[in-house]
Amino acid sequence: MSAVKILDDIYWVGSVDWNLRDFHGYSIYKGTTYNSYLVMDEKITLFDTVKKECRHDLLHNLRNVVDPRKIDYIVVNHVEMDHSGSLTKLMKLIKPKKLICSAMGKKALLEHYHREDWPYEVVENNQTISLGKRSVQFIETRMLHWPDSMFSYIKEDGLLISSDAFGEHWATSERFDDEVDQAELMAHAAKYYANILLLYSPLVQKLLASVKESGLDIKMIAPDHGVIWRSSLGKILAAYDCWSRQESKAKAVIVYDTMWRSTEKMAKAIAGGLAKEGISIKMMNLKVSHRSDIMTEVLDAKAVIFGSPTLNNGILPTLADILTYMKGLKPKGKIGSSFGSYGWSGESLKILNEALTEMKFEMVDPGIRVKNVPTHNDLKQCVALGEKIGQAIKRSL
Structure with missing residues (x-):
């Protein structure tokens, strides 16, 4: 040039x-x-x-x-x-x-x-x-x-x-x-x-x-x-x-990673509940979504929902990465919740919720955890969680 x-x-x-x-x-x-x-x-x-x-x-x-x-x-x-x-x-x-x-x-x-x-x-x-x-x-x-x-x-x-x-x-x-x-x-x-x-x-x-x-x-x-x-x-x-x-609109970002698709099934069901409430949704699988692109979507979103299976009594490393990054940027005024599958110990929800509470997210629901593969009834609960979050978004705007 x-x-x-x-x-x-x-x-x-x-x-x-x-x-x-x-x-x-x-x-x-x-x-x-x-x-x-x-x-x-x-x-x-x-x-x-x-x-x-x-x-x-x-x-x-x-x-x-x-x-x-x-x-x-x-x-x-x-x-x-x-x-x-x-x-x-x-x-x-x-x-x-x-x-x-x-x-x-x-x-x-x-x-x-x-x-x-x-x-x-x-x-x-x-x-x-x-x-x-x-x-x-x-x-x-x-x-x-x-x-x-x-x-x-x-x-x-x-x-x-x-x-x-x-x-x-x-x-x-x-x-x-x-x-x-x-x-x-x-x-x-x-x-x-x-x-x-x-x-x-x-x-x-x-x-x-x-x-x-x-x-x-x-x-x-x-x-x-x-x-x-x-x-x-x-x-x-x-x-x-x-x-x-940090003005928000009727939008939710679902940030998740999955091992054998169980957590992903939950993510899709939650998205379905949000859609029923007319909420704009961004589904961001951490295997293919970069942390900086996620933060861009979070910028104007009212809710951020995190999903992780339990791995070694914790969350997946990709979730730890985005939570650390987001914590440093200090988004304000967000609604949060969490979800995830597990095989035997199931600590992921507790870890995710502690991170969201530390970031001062408004926790409208403690979230859902499912053992191994979600059943039809489990997925119905996930849809209901999406609806509940969607309603909270609309009340807040």
């Missing part, structure tokens, strides 16, 4: 990582981008870099616009190494006059790269610096999603360079929101939020309120991953408001 002009004298100079498939355990089916932005002004400024392995793309794109050695400032909105990994190489080549970051950003840069000799310029929240015709306002966004995170807002263009907020892991040749399929775009944005920012939803709410109160005239949002928002700002801001409020 070559440099792309996004506004007068402002360019995307990042890298497209077409083949990335895993990001810290987050499944990525269509790659990602590492977005870097170059502002040509009296002080030529580069906002964020790319991961180390993609630095040649960044340098190639920079050279299509300007000799990199003419860059005056480098701004580090976020130190995570997919955005700062090229710094060591760039600092040697460019020798910028200033390396601009937050106070926590400087601390993180020192801890990652151990370079006391870099020309750090620490900026405070809402501090503004001049680039010439343009000015940049820095907005601290601590824990969205690292302590060092900040936004850069260029008032003259209404451009918000938003670090890891409002992004998607999605490799595309297109650079703007209005150039891609809208349904796919929002699906990628939802997956990104569910797996990276859900834990920080209260902070997202505060940030959205703060941006609204500040009166910033935002005309374009340029995140560090995915496409640039220029036509659908209202859509992504409304989505973040909804997701951060």
Whole structure:
């Protein structure tokens, strides 16, 4: 990919990582981008870099616009190494006059790269610096999603360079929101939020309120991953408001694994009961469903129901995996229940229910366990459980 002009004298100079498939355990089916932005002004400024392995793309794109050695400032909105990994190489080549970051950003840069000799310029929240015709306002966004995170807002263009907020892991040749399929775009944005920012939803709410109160005239949002928002700002801001409020709809996700299909039979029967109540259902067998796709479906679901047979006096490892992952992301306001088959000891329900209680799920029913293969009457009980959960969902909305 070559440099792309996004506004007068402002360019995307990042890298497209077409083949990335895993990001810290987050499944990525269509790659990602590492977005870097170059502002040509009296002080030529580069906002964020790319991961180390993609630095040649960044340098190639920079050279299509300007000799990199003419860059005056480098701004580090976020130190995570997919955005700062090229710094060591760039600092040697460019020798910028200033390396601009937050106070926590400087601390993180020192801890990652151990370079006391870099020309750090620490900026405070809402501090503004001049680039010439343009000015940049820095907005601290601590824990969205690292302590060092900040936004850069260029008032003259209404451009918000938003670090890891409002992004998607999605490799595309297109650079703007209005150039891609809208349904796919929002699906990628939802997956990104569910797996990276859900834990920080209260902070997202505060940030959205703060941006609204500040009166910033935002005309374009340029995140560090995915496409640039220029036509659908209202859509992504409304989505973040909804997701951060953890609003739910009449939807249930059934997360399960099975050994000899007994637990799967129970899952299907529970789904049948939910369907009778008009509830939208997602059946997610952990043998074929990745944890990050499950979290995406959980994002707007009111109920999550877990099923596991008993194995070695416990639950299947796949259930332990998703429960650990979900616990870390802290979904709120969910209804829960559990089910499973067993051969002789039958501890799986107890373990599942303890995990759901720890996550503060509303337990509308302690669930159903069946010895070995479920009978017709057992499956009727599972249907009734689905109906009961469906009714609870409707009462809660």
